[in-house]
Amino acid sequence: MRFMTWWKRLDQRRIELGxxxxxxxxxxxIPYANINKYLNGKIEQPRGEEMQKLASAIGKSALWLRDGLELSDVEAAPIEGRLLPVAVVGKVEAGTFREVDDMDQSERELLSLPADDRFPSARLMAFDVSGDSMNELRPRPILPGDRVICVSYEDVAHEAPLRDGMVVVVERSRDGGQTREWSVKQIELYQDRTEYHPRSTNPKHKPIVVPRDPDADTGTLVEIIGLVRRVVNDLPF
Known part of the structure; x- marks a missing residue:
C-alpha cells in the first residue's frame, strides 16, 4: 500500500472494513460530499484535522494514510547512536510538474540516518536534487546529484515558524492535486506575502510568490513539506 496515492489507500481500507x-x-x-470527492481523487490531500479524522476513523495513523508508512518505521523514540529508516521520497526539480501517480508508484529507497539533533522527534525524509535552481545558495550551494535531508515541516512548524533565509522543500500542486512540483527554495518574508526563491545562476528560475490574502486563488496550492537540515552527496564506490 505504500506506493498508492493517499485516496487509494483510504478507499482500500474502507473496503477492508466493509x-x-x-x-x-x-x-x-466529515460531509459525505467531501468523502466522495476524496475517494475519487477529486480533492488533493486534505489538511489539518481532516486527515487525522480520516486516519482515526479507519484505525490508522495520519502518517500511514498520507505516506503509506507505519509509525513504528519512522517515529520510534530516538536512541543515542541508533539509526532510523528514512525514505527517499522523490526528486526535487524546480519547474517540473509530475503526475501524482508517477511520483508515488516506484519503490522508495530507504536510508539509515540518525535522528535530527535539533528536532529529534520529527519525521525525516530525503529528496534527490535535479536541476540548477539552488546552485548559488550561500554559504553552500545545492547541486544536481545532491540529496537533501529534511524534517517534516508539519512536525516542527510549532517550533520553527517561517523566517527569512529558511531553506525548505515546497510542494506546488495544481489540476485539483493531480500534478505537483517539489522544489527547494529559500524563504523571504514580507508584510503582504511570502516569497520562495531559487538561488541560481540560471535566470529561467523564478520565485513563487504567495499573497497573505486568504481569499486569493491562483489555481495553485503551495505548501511547505520539509525543512532542509542537511545536504549530502555520496561519492560512487
Whole structure:
C-alpha cells in the first residue's frame, strides 16, 4: 500500500472494513460530499484535522494514510547512536510538474540516518536534487546529484515558524492535486506575502510568490513539506 496515492489507500481500507462511503463519512464526522470527492481523487490531500479524522476513523495513523508508512518505521523514540529508516521520497526539480501517480508508484529507497539533533522527534525524509535552481545558495550551494535531508515541516512548524533565509522543500500542486512540483527554495518574508526563491545562476528560475490574502486563488496550492537540515552527496564506490 505504500506506493498508492493517499485516496487509494483510504478507499482500500474502507473496503477492508466493509464500509460504504456514507459510513466512512459518519464515522469520520466529515460531509459525505467531501468523502466522495476524496475517494475519487477529486480533492488533493486534505489538511489539518481532516486527515487525522480520516486516519482515526479507519484505525490508522495520519502518517500511514498520507505516506503509506507505519509509525513504528519512522517515529520510534530516538536512541543515542541508533539509526532510523528514512525514505527517499522523490526528486526535487524546480519547474517540473509530475503526475501524482508517477511520483508515488516506484519503490522508495530507504536510508539509515540518525535522528535530527535539533528536532529529534520529527519525521525525516530525503529528496534527490535535479536541476540548477539552488546552485548559488550561500554559504553552500545545492547541486544536481545532491540529496537533501529534511524534517517534516508539519512536525516542527510549532517550533520553527517561517523566517527569512529558511531553506525548505515546497510542494506546488495544481489540476485539483493531480500534478505537483517539489522544489527547494529559500524563504523571504514580507508584510503582504511570502516569497520562495531559487538561488541560481540560471535566470529561467523564478520565485513563487504567495499573497497573505486568504481569499486569493491562483489555481495553485503551495505548501511547505520539509525543512532542509542537511545536504549530502555520496561519492560512487
Amino acid at each position: 464500509w460504504s462511503g456514507a459510513e466512512l463519512a459518519r464515522r469520520a464526522g
